[in-house]
Amino acid sequence: MRAAGPHAYAVSGRGRERLALIAGGGPGAMVISARLDGKGPYRLRIDTGSPEVVLGRSLARELGLATLAGGETGGFVGEVPVRFDYAVLDSLTLGTTTLARFPVAISDHPALASDAGIRGTLGLEALRRFRFCLDAPGGALWLEPLPAAADTGRAAKAAADTTRPAWAPDGAVTHRVPVLLRGTHLLVAYGHVNGGPDRPFLLDTGSPGIGLSAPMSTLAEAVITVDTTQSHTGTSAAGEV
Secondary structure, three states: OOOHHHOOEEEEEOOOEEEEEEEEOOOOOOOEEEOOOOOEEEEEEOOOOOOOOOOEEEHHHOOOOOOOOEEEEEEEOOOOOOEEEEEEEEEEEOOOOOEEEEEEEEOOHHOOOOOOEEEEEOOOOHHHHHEEEEEEEOOOEEEEEEOOOOOHHHHHHHHHOOOOOOOOOOOOOOOOOOOOOOOOOOOEEEEEEOOOOOEEEEOOOOOOOOOOOOHHHHHHHHOOOOOOOOOOOOOOOOOOO
């Protein structure tokens, strides 16, 4: 982060965008088109369960990024850990809005290796610079500017909280659900299944195709009978299941 300077993630441009989700990321994946350092466009998969923007190694070379050895490991949706190195990206442009000079992770993950496929992921550290909406039915990622830093008064905060965003037109039914930010990137909301008690649920767009994943204890509280003879194996944010 120090290599990016004191003004990392500075936002310029319109700041208000409707970006179409594009096909090509697999079932349930949310993918957008973005320009990196003035080049592209490239396909990035939206992953709110990731703290940062992650680029494939081949794309980092294509952009000529100077890579800093990180040695850290991580994975996508609980898969086998892969090495992360780091670099500083000068700009990421979404529509007419640009995020300037911020750190990105560089990964050798095979899912990011194809020159014609997904080249990276767009994580929460970039998305939280906006008021954003993942509109799956409408096929779009919406971005709106955050309230100005000077608007710190109670009245200004209340106005920002109640302003109807562009993705919720007049007459639309909307619901306000409090979300907790745990650590750098974990979005947690409380809810219940059937008549069970409130439990914390992780919001993760990096698990495409999964509507709800819950432990057996939560399903038991909701009086849901599970047919264990019809079990399947796969991966979750916690690993193999």
